[in-house]
Amino acid sequence: MKTLCTKKRVSISIVLFATIINPSCAAPGAAYQDASLPVEKRLDDLLSRMTLEEKVAQMRMFHANLGIRFSDDDQLILSEDVQNRLAQGIAGIKNPGEHLTPERAALLNNQLQKYTIENSRLNIPALFVTESYNGVDAHGSTRFGRPINMAATWNVELTRSIWDAIGREARLRGMHMCHSPEADIVRDPRFGRMSEAFGEDTYLTTEMIVAAVTGVQGGYDGTGRNTTHIGAVTKHFAGYGQVLGGTNFAAIEISPRTLRDEIFPPFQAAVQRAHTLGIMASHGDINGVASHANPWLLTEVLRGEWGFQGYVVSDSNDIARLHSFMKVAETPEAAVKMAIKAGMNVDLYSDIAFSLLPKMAKQDARLMKYIDRSVSHVLRTKFILGLFDNPYIKLDEVKQGVRASSSLELAKRMDEESIILLKNKKKTLPLIKEKVGKVALLGPLLNDSTKAAFEAAAGSAVEFSAEKGFKLTNEVRGVPELTKNNEQAIENMVSMAQEADVAVLFLGGDEFTAKEAFFNGALGDRDSIDPVGQQDELMRQVKAVGKPVVVVLKHRRTLSISVIAEEADAILDCWDLSEFGDEVLAKMMFGEFSPSGKLPVTVPRSIGQLPFHYSQKEINYKKGYLFSKPGPLFAFGHGLSYTSxxxxxxxxxxxxxxxxxxxxxxxxxxxxxxxxxxxxxxxxxxxxxxxxxxxxxxxxxxxxxxxxxxxxxxxxxxxxxxxxxxxxxxxxxxxxxxxxxxxxxxxxxxxxxxxxxxxxxxx
Missing domain, CATH: 2.60.40.10 (Immunoglobulins)
Structure with a gap:
């Protein structure tokens, strides 16, 4: 790798590729620059050359929104804050170029990487990090269905192929790691992040996690290099989906046996079978011990028992929160010491956590062995990803590789295989074009493009009317409010149902009724799992018309759909489909292919049955509840077909x-x-x-x-x-x-x- 010793040239905050004159630039021919040498030899050589400040810089990540922009004429613009953060190098940067097209993102990230390398005395590149719940979390990438949809396919090879496409698209944008996938077992539908994971079952989740990590990492087997895909950061270690009350950041109480038998296996498989390059610690605690300060969890189990060699990154600001939120550390410095000794390697976002380490290590030299341990894990990952030898993206490959036709077809196929036919009374579905004259598409989960998708699938033989009626909420991102009842809207939709031969109701929930409850006051969890607002009433009134009613259920959490299950003639459970969801749904409804999805969760009759996963202990099923039917509304693994x-x-x-x-x-x-x-x-x-x-x-x-x-x-x-x-x-x-x-x-x-x-x- 050519050593770069260049001059600083900054106009206000516009950086034209250059950095500080650095008389201590790494000497050409240093062992760590020799791509022919083993990674461990290169790593040892680089570590021996680094100052304390440079080492600590390789233990920190910040978000690009602190001041990384691209000008209209495609020039990198860095704020003074960002320039200061990069002065000693950096472990990584979250989401650079997320709002740009893939081509412009790659161009920006090449410039950002060049700046980072040239500003590093030892020319150390940075990791650019994204998230991937349903494709690369960035503008212009293929949008797949969410992980819960992947689980609903029960198709491991399809899931692997999807994540392979995600890994390729991310790398072509200039990304190197993703804070995904989630190996959490999610059994409480009050939890707003339910759709980010693969459901309630340990075995199904394990197989999906292995497929996801293997795919996104391009089949990396723990040896050699990974230069075409990105690295996975499997999260949240461990037990995050078990938060009490289903509320984000709440305590986690899990018996040691349940932890070993049900919660750990997907993470262990991610490490040992799929060779995940990263692990993210959980926001929560485990039986009172904060995960970010748990040496048994992060060192004894993860590294000692499982042999993990990658790096462990904090969830957002959580090392500092050992003091400010978890309150298990008396001071910020105590929080830092607890975390680094426990096995935390990278501090995500905080400016009052690992940033304190240079001063702390000068006062307590015993911390150096933990710093060196952490830096080694980060730098090893950079070597594995080939960043020291080929840190830039070939721009001519971006356009043909992102949103390739093969990726779009994968998104459609995933939709086809993830839709679950929950009910089909008297073979209501599929609809026969020649027998259905008019179809009313109704309800709050109707998209603007839904009618066109159905018209394309049915052709001129069927007439469609469409009416959303009302929104579920005011769609405020932080704390949305439910919309007021709108009886007139229901009357209008009932009237449209009367004029149609079949009514299709689009019901359930959306990104505002099930979402992450952020730390800054946002809410996303619920104390009820009934459909919100007037949906049950709309179901009853449309059913009373006497026409066949098909319900299309779109949602991000399990809902207790007792009224819908009782009244609907047919139910298609879609969860949260890809960008092609309505197109695939319409084709399925008119019989171009049969549903084949299966439930990755148990659907309870009411919230009072929770916890209600199918694999509970046998003794839990001894007694039911007064005045309610026993058993689930729909069992885990359930899913009908157009055939038998x-x-x-x-x-x-x-x-x-x-x-x-x-x-x-x-x-x-x-x-x-x-x-x-x-x-x-x-x-x-x-x-x-x-x-x-x-x-x-x-x-x-x-x-x-x-x-x-x-x-x-x-x-x-x-x-x-x-x-x-x-x-x-x-x-x-x-x-x-x-x-x-x-x-x-x-x-x-x-x-x-x-x-x-x-x-x-x-x-």
Whole structure:
């Protein structure tokens, strides 16, 4: 890498690529600049050359909104604040160029990287960091459905392909890491961030996390370089989705056994199977111990047990909050010391946390080993991503790589496979163009483009009317307010339903009724999971017209849709689809393809049933509640099709399983209907007797298959003893001899059953 020693040339805040005259520029030929050497040798050499201040700079990140802009003539503009922050180098910068087109973002990030490198005495590049809940969180990128939609596909390979596209698009913009995906298990729909994760189940989430991390990192296997994609920062470690009351920043109470058996596995798989380059610590605590100051969590488990070699970054400002919010540190300096000793490596955003380390380390030299440890993890990541050798984006590749036709097709396919047919009374769906004269598209979740999408799908044979009626809220970002009742709007929509042959109601929730509750006073969690506002009343009145009613459910949290489930003739559960959602939905509704999504969560009848995930302990189902029906409204794994499937001939290869053996489970699945369609075949296992109380059942495998009408396919699963291990009485992994049930079917509630015995007990 060529050493750059250049002069500073700044006009007000407009920076024209140049930096300080630096007589101490790294000497050409330094080992860390030699791309042929092993990463660890380069790392050791670079670390030996760095000052304390330079090391601490590699432990901090700031947001581009502090003063990184692009002029109309494509020149980098840096505020004085940003120039000061880059004087000693930086670990990374969040979201540079997020509001620019991909081409201009790449141009800006090349200039920003050049400035950063030339201002660094040792020419150390920066990590540019994004987020990726439904594609790269930046203007002009492909917008996919959210992670909960990915989980609803139950298609691991499709999920991997989507994240592969995300990783490519991000790198082409000049990004290097993303604060995604979320490995949290989310079981409380009061929590506004529910759709950012992959649902309630440990196994499904684990498989989706491995697919997401592997995809976004371009198949990086823990060796060599990753130069075409970005690195994942898997979050929030750990237990973040378990916040009490479903409210952001609340305490987290998880039994050590639940933590080991249900919460940790997706994170462990992200580290050991997918080789995630980053981990983000959780906002919360675990049983009173703040995650950002938990050496057992961040060092003993993450690094000692799992072998993690990447860096651990704080969630926004959370190291400083050990003092100001969590109140487990007497002073900001105490918070810094707690965090760095526990295993935190990078401070996201704060100016009163790791920025204190130079002064603290000069007073206490014992901190240097923790600083060196942290810097090593950050710099190793930069070497792995090839930033020292090729820090810039080839601009001629951006246009053809971002929003490529293959990425757009992936977004559509994900929509096709994630939509869940919850109910289809008397085969209301699909709609037959030749039999439906007029369709009324109604309700608050109707988009401006929905009518056009349906007209394109149905053609001239069907007439459409459309009316949104009312908004759910005033759509204020921080604390939105519900809109007032509008009886006239309901009357208008009822009148339109009367004039139509079929009414399609667009109901549920949106980005204002389920969202992150930010620290600065914003709210996004709810103490009710009923649909907000007048939606149930609209459902009742339109149903009373006597025409078939199809509900399109759009939402970002599980809703207790008891009224909708009772009144609607058909329900299509869409969660939060991609930019092509209405186009795909319309085609599905008119029978171009069959729904194949399955619920990644349990849908309760009311908030009073919570917690209500399917894999609770068996004893939790002993008693129901007065004056309400038992069981869920819709079970985990549920999802209908336009065709019908028959399961038969469930067989086990043996009825005993030895410690070094395996069982093959097979079942014949037949398409007994008239549509070609996809089905998710699900495998559940139940430990009938355990030394500790055991789950009612646990998902242990699934296969998504496609069958033509009349076609039968044998589906096989392999059960190994390790799949049956759990945390025993002594808090160590254990296998216990005994009897197990195997259940294979179309959901957690509908399946065939067989049994086997684990012959021996081993630890």
């Amino acid at each position: 499937f028959k399961y038969a001939n469930l067989k086990l290869s043996d009825h005993e399983l030895a410690r070094d053996g395996k069982l093959v489970v097979s079942v014949d699945v037949s398409n007994t209907g008239e549509f070609a369609a996809k089905e998710v075949v699900q495998l559940y296992v139940k430990d009938l007797i355990g030394s500790v109380t055991r789950p009612d059942k646990e998902l242990k495998g699934f296969r998504k298959i496609e069958l033509k009408p009349g076609e039968t396919r044998k589906v096989e699963f392999t059960i190994t003893p390790d799949m049956l291990a759990f945390t025993g009485l002594d808090m160590k992994p254990v296998l216990e001899a005994g009897n197990y049930d195997v259940m294979v079917g179309t959901s957690s509630a509908e399946h065939q059953k067989a049994s086997f015995r684990l012959k021996y007990c081993f630890r």
